[in-house]
Amino acid sequence: MSLDRIEDWDKFLEPLKTAANKSSKPMQNLDRELASKAALSDDHWHDNMLRLIGSWVAKGNTDEEIHVLAAAHILPGHTPEQTYREVQKMIDGARAKGYGSKAKPMEGHQLYTSTEPLPLIRDFPSPTPYPINALGDLKCIVEAVHKFTQAPIEIAAASALSATSLVVQGHANVETLGGDKPLSLYMLTVARSGERKSSCDDRIIAAIKNFEKAQAKDMERIFQRHKNQHEIYQAERSKITALLKAKRGGITRQEAERQLELLGAEPNLPPSTDRIVTEPTFEGLTKMFKDGQPSLGLFSDEGGQFLGGHAMNADNKQKTLAALNDLWGGNSIRRTRQGDGAYQLHDRRLAIHLMVQPSVAHQLLSDPLAVDTGFLARFLISEPISTIGTRSHRGSILHSQSIQDFYNCQQALLEREMPVNPDTGGLEPRLLKLSSEAREVLIEFADEVERQQLKGGEYDAITGTASKSAEQAARLAGVLTLWRNFQTDVIDASEMHHGIELAKYYLNEAKRLVEVAIVSLDLQAADNLLKWISERHGNTCFLFSDILQNGPNAIRDSKRLKSLFAVLTEHGWLIKMPTGTIVNGKSCNTAYRLAELAEV
Numbered sequence: 001m002s003l004d005r006i007e008d009w010d011k012f013l014e015p016l017k018t019a020a021n022k023s024s025k026p027m028q029n030l031d032r033e034l035a036s037k038a039a040l041s042d043d044h045w046h047d048n049m050l051r052l053i054g055s056w057v058a059k060g061n062t063d064e065e066i067h068v069l070a071a072a073h074i075l076p077g078h079t080p081e082q083t084y085r086e087v088q089k090m091i092d093g094a095r096a097k098g099y100g101s102k103a104k105p106m107e108g109h110q111l112y113t114s115t116e117p118l119p120l121i122r123d124f125p126s127p128t129p130y131p132i133n134a135l136g137d138l139k140c141i142v143e144a145v146h147k148f149t150q151a152p153i154e155i156a157a158a159s160a161l162s163a164t165s166l167v168v169q170g171h172a173n174v175e176t177l178g179g180d181k182p183l184s185l186y187m188l189t190v191a192r193s194g195e196r197k198s199s200c201d202d203r204i205i206a207a208i209k210n211f212e213k214a215q216a217k218d219m220e221r222i223f224q225r226h227k228n229q230h231e232i233y234q235a236e237r238s239k240i241t242a243l244l245k246a247k248r249g250g251i252t253r254q255e256a257e258r259q260l261e262l263l264g265a266e267p268n269l270p271p272s273t274d275r276i277v278t279e280p281t282f283e284g285l286t287k288m289f290k291d292g293q294p295s296l297g298l299f300s301d302e303g304g305q306f307l308g309g310h311a312m313n314a315d316n317k318q319k320t321l322a323a324l325n326d327l328w329g330g331n332s333i334r335r336t337r338q339g340d341g342a343y344q345l346h347d348r349r350l351a352i353h354l355m356v357q358p359s360v361a362h363q364l365l366s367d368p369l370a371v372d373t374g375f376l377a378r379f380l381i382s383e384p385i386s387t388i389g390t391r392s393h394r395g396s397i398l399h400s401q402s403i404q405d406f407y408n409c410q411q412a413l414l415e416r417e418m419p420v421n422p423d424t425g426g427l428e429p430r431l432l433k434l435s436s437e438a439r440e441v442l443i444e445f446a447d448e449v450e451r452q453q454l455k456g457g458e459y460d461a462i463t464g465t466a467s468k469s470a471e472q473a474a475r476l477a478g479v480l481t482l483w484r485n486f487q488t489d490v491i492d493a494s495e496m497h498h499g500i501e502l503a504k505y506y507l508n509e510a511k512r513l514v515e516v517a518i519v520s521l522d523l524q525a526a527d528n529l530l531k532w533i534s535e536r537h538g539n540t541c542f543l544f545s546d547i548l549q550n551g552p553n554a555i556r557d558s559k560r561l562k563s564l565f566a567v568l569t570e571h572g573w574l575i576k577m578p579t580g581t582i583v584n585g586k587s588c589n590t591a592y593r594l595a596e597l598a599e600v
Contacts, residue, residue, distance in 0.1 A: 030055045036118055039073045049073060050090055057094040066091055068570050071523055072120055076515040077461030117572030117595050120527040127384060127509060130154050134501040136480045138164060144402035145203045150391040151196035152384030155355070158187040159204040161380075161502075162299065162353035165479050166208065166275065167410055169349040170295035170418040172432045173330070174478035174491070176471045177439075177446055180431055182330040183478045187353040190361040190383035190513070197301040197355040203403065205299060207410035208275055215273035229267045236263055271425075275414075282320045286335045289348045294420060294427045297351045321375045324350070328378045347426030358383065362524075365514055377464035380472060380506040383513055413486065430489065432478050437493035445500045446470035449507070458511070465510045473503035526567040529555060533594060541583045541591045565592075 030051055039048040049070065056066045070087045130153050135142055138160045145156040165185040173180045191197055237260065243249075244256040251259070272292030277285065278300045288296060323333050327350040334344050356364070361383070370376050419428040434442065449469050452458040459466035474491070477499025481491045491499075532552055533542070548561055555561050568574035573595050581591040 032118070036073065040075075040119065042075055045073075045075060046086075049087070053087060053090045054094050057091060063088070063091055065570060068567060069118060072118055072571065076511075120523050120530065120567075120571055120573070125512060127154075127382065127512065128505065130157060130382075130384075131501045131505050132157070134498040134505075135160070136495065136498050137484045138480065140399075140402045141204070141406040144399040144406075145200050147397040147399065148203070148403075149196045149199040150387055150396060151200050152191065152387055154382045154384035155189055155191060155195065155197055155200045156204070158189045158353055158355075158380070158382065159200045161185055161476070161479065162187045162297065162351050163204045163208065163410070164483050165351040165475075166295065166297035167413040168479060168482040168486075169351055170293075170427055170429065171416065171486075172429045172478065172482060174432045174474050175434050176474040177442060178471060180330075181471060181475065182328070182349050183432075183475055183482070184328055184330075184349050184351050185475060185479065186324075186328060186351070186379045188361070188379040188381045189353070189355045190358055190381070191355060192357060192386060192388065194388055195386060201299060201301050201353070201355070204406075205276065205297075207407040208297070208414065211411060211414045212273055212275055219273055233263070233266055282316060282323050283335075285323070285350075286333060286345060289333070289345050290335075290343070290425075293418075294347065294425060295349045295418060297353075299353045301355045317369060318373070321370065321373045324352075325373060325375060325378065345426070346424050347421070347428070349427060352379075361513070371464065374464050374468075376510075377462075377468050380503075381513055382506065382509045409483070416486075432481065432488075433490050434474070434496070435490050435492050438477070438491050438496035441493050441496045441500065442470055442474060445473060445503075459507070462507075462511050462514055466507060469503050469507045472506065473499040475499070476502045522563070522567060525555065526564045526571075528552065529564050530568060530573055530594070537594070539594055541577055541581055541593045543583055543588055544590050544592065 032052060032055065035048045035052050039045050039052065052073075053066055053070065056069060061069070067084060067087060070083065074083045132139055132142065132153060135157060138157075142153060142156045142160050145151075145159070146153040149156070162185055165183055169183040172183060174183055189197070240251075240256055240259045240263070243251045244253065272288065274288065274292055275295070276297045276299055277288060278298070285296075285298075326333050327348060330347070330349075332344045332346045333348065361381075364370055365376065419430070420426070421428050446469075449459065449466050453460055453463045453466050473496070477491050477495045480498055481488060481495045484495070529547075529552065533547065544561070544565065548556060548558060551561070555564060565574060569576065575593050575595060577588075577591040577593060579589050580587050582588070583591050
């Protein structure tokens, strides 16, 4: 139904207009609960929203109040801004047809008079179980770290996949349906503070850090040799230039040029041995690639510091996102800066694992620039169910042999010299090809995901992520293959099945989390407050001051709490009690209670 044809709305709104003109009593023509549930299930969303908004207009609600009520009905694939515009069209149309009531809601009374409160947010599905068996030979280390730290297994899995990507990405590319691509993986894990993110990452990358330390110690001797060579070079160069400047007994320009050419180039500083960076700016990252290793890993258990830091501020965000996108695709990165000149870095590789808190992740997932540039589509994202409150020291089990075996394998791969072009400093990796069976399996998966991107399909709201899912499957299969057998040049069907199973998991997680991210932050905060009050007060009366003093730390601010109380009141969850209500033995003027449906 077109929203632009106001005349088409009469069949829905005429009963509301008639009721509004005849009586100021709450209207019973519309069952708002049924209309709300139908809209939330995407059953004729426009028709049901039109009826709801018409009833709110007829009842005398303001535009702002109607937008608050309508915000609970945002559907997956639609942004809050899109929904706002559509709702405003409906409001304007209803008012233009004269359906508004002159009566205004009384201050302090609920705006919503249905038999049941409106839902604040939709119930989102829990994550599916992690496909642990699809990790192949990485399963042992993931289970060992999971059992020892008692952190969600998804965190240990993301740490293991990203760390393994780091140690193999410098040696091989992988054949995909879209051409040869790096084995680099970008992982984003969403978890609360206290989920033992650091404990997982520390165990997984311990061998890499030990390797860095050993390399750094060996480099002390190399740096001393470079220092000596550099001083000799400078002395020889100074001697030649001094002779050129001498008035007597000097040399000609041609002879100086000949001697300088024989002297050769200035000795290069030995490359940095670091493999892991934690918080780089775009400039810092390119410098590390220029002066250090051609294969790096960006690992941070406080990814919010990176996402909210200098590299991602308003001035640098687009540049940083573009550079990270280029690195994921195996493209060259360009650097232009006064003083440094302009240069390109070819064939560098970057693996990423960022662990961020939910509030940071949800902002990123709804960031238009991160979505539009395809930055998020390159990440394998997960938000596991918390294990906080279920852990115990007695339940921690250390499988030291599994951890040691993993370290030994990592160490062996790190000690392999990467194939580096001596002129460019870039990598010259071999190609890991798909077997004919693996290719057929991947094609079948890619075609199915493509079909599900049609409008109304499973992945129509995340086409950017879905379109890269087949490539992600090939990358995952390649990482697992080289971990199992570094010498092989072929991915078999078994490893491809594993890669696809993992890619499906992360694709479905991305779909689930994008749906969560489109919920307005105010509604999410109001829903969290509702749960908190329900657990502590049930349906007993309480005071505003009680919640302000003893409520959740995040909302112990009077202005913020008043706004959340307004949201809960307007949605029918919070009821203001009459003046003089007794609470804790005292007569109070600002007592509240929750609707009965909110009781735990």
